[in-house]
Amino acid sequence: MNIHNILEDRVLIEVNNNYKRVKEMNPAWFTCDCEQCRLDTAAYVLNKLPPRYIVSGRGLTHMLAHTDIQMSIDIDALIIEGMKKVSANLRPFHDSQVPETSEVSKGPVFNFPFFIGSVYDGTTFEPVKGAEISLSRSGSLCTMIDHTWTNPTVLTSHTRGRYTFWVKPEKAQTLNETKQFQFKIEIKAEGFDTVIYTFDIPLTSCEYIIKEPNTVESVKIQDLYLFPTSC
Structure with missing residues (x-):
C-alpha cells in the first residue's frame, strides 16, 4: 500500500x-x-x-x-x-552546494549515526541561546555529511537547547570491520565556563553509504549544563 x-x-x-x-x-x-x-x-x-x-x-x-x-x-x-x-535566518552553508559524501568511496565505509544532545543553563535549567557547540575527533573538527550540517553549530531560541551532528562517512579497510571512535564535544557561551565532554561509539563497516537520516539509530548525548563564569 x-x-x-x-x-x-x-x-x-x-x-x-x-x-x-x-x-x-x-x-x-x-x-x-x-x-x-x-x-x-x-x-x-x-x-x-x-x-x-x-x-x-x-x-x-x-x-x-x-x-x-x-x-x-x-x-x-x-x-x-x-x-x-x-x-x-540564513545558514552559513548557502555558498556551498556540493555534498561532501562524493569524496567517499561506495564502500566499505563506517556510517555514523545522528548525534543528538541538549545544553542548558545549570542554574536556571533554561536553554542557552548563542552557545557554540563543536564536535571534534583526534584534535580536528569533524566534517559533516554535507553542507546543510554545520560544525560548530550555534544554538538559537528556536532549537530550545537541542543540537545535532551527522558526521561524514569514513572509509574502512574491510567489510564488517569493527572500530572504536572517540569524539569530543566542546561548548562555549559568553558568561559561562567552557564545557568539554568526550564519548566513544563502536561501529561496524558496511558496503554502502547511508544517505537517508535514521533517527531510530541515533546516539543520544547526555544533557550538558553550563554554569556562569566565576567572578
Missing part, C-alpha cells in the same frame, strides 16, 4: 512558483533563492497544514476536485510567511 500526502506535491509546486514571482519583484527581505531555502520553506508550510492522504489515483482525482479557493489562499500566505522566516 502506498500512502501519500497530496499536499506535499502541491506545496512544492507553489513554493517554486512563489520563489520565481518574488525573485522578480526582489523585495528587501528576499535574500536567497537556493534549493535548500525552498525546501525549508516547503517544510515550514507542510508543518502548518493538516495532511491530506491518498492511496490511489482515484483518491488524487477526488482530492483535486475538492480543493477550494480558500486553501489556495492559505497555502500562498503560509509560503510567503515561510519565505520571510527562512530569509531572515
Whole structure:
C-alpha cells in the first residue's frame, strides 16, 4: 500500500512558483533563492497544514476536485510567511552546494549515526541561546555529511537547547570491520565556563553509504549544563 500526502506535491509546486514571482519583484527581505531555502520553506508550510492522504489515483482525482479557493489562499500566505522566516535566518552553508559524501568511496565505509544532545543553563535549567557547540575527533573538527550540517553549530531560541551532528562517512579497510571512535564535544557561551565532554561509539563497516537520516539509530548525548563564569 502506498500512502501519500497530496499536499506535499502541491506545496512544492507553489513554493517554486512563489520563489520565481518574488525573485522578480526582489523585495528587501528576499535574500536567497537556493534549493535548500525552498525546501525549508516547503517544510515550514507542510508543518502548518493538516495532511491530506491518498492511496490511489482515484483518491488524487477526488482530492483535486475538492480543493477550494480558500486553501489556495492559505497555502500562498503560509509560503510567503515561510519565505520571510527562512530569509531572515540564513545558514552559513548557502555558498556551498556540493555534498561532501562524493569524496567517499561506495564502500566499505563506517556510517555514523545522528548525534543528538541538549545544553542548558545549570542554574536556571533554561536553554542557552548563542552557545557554540563543536564536535571534534583526534584534535580536528569533524566534517559533516554535507553542507546543510554545520560544525560548530550555534544554538538559537528556536532549537530550545537541542543540537545535532551527522558526521561524514569514513572509509574502512574491510567489510564488517569493527572500530572504536572517540569524539569530543566542546561548548562555549559568553558568561559561562567552557564545557568539554568526550564519548566513544563502536561501529561496524558496511558496503554502502547511508544517505537517508535514521533517527531510530541515533546516539543520544547526555544533557550538558553550563554554569556562569566565576567572578
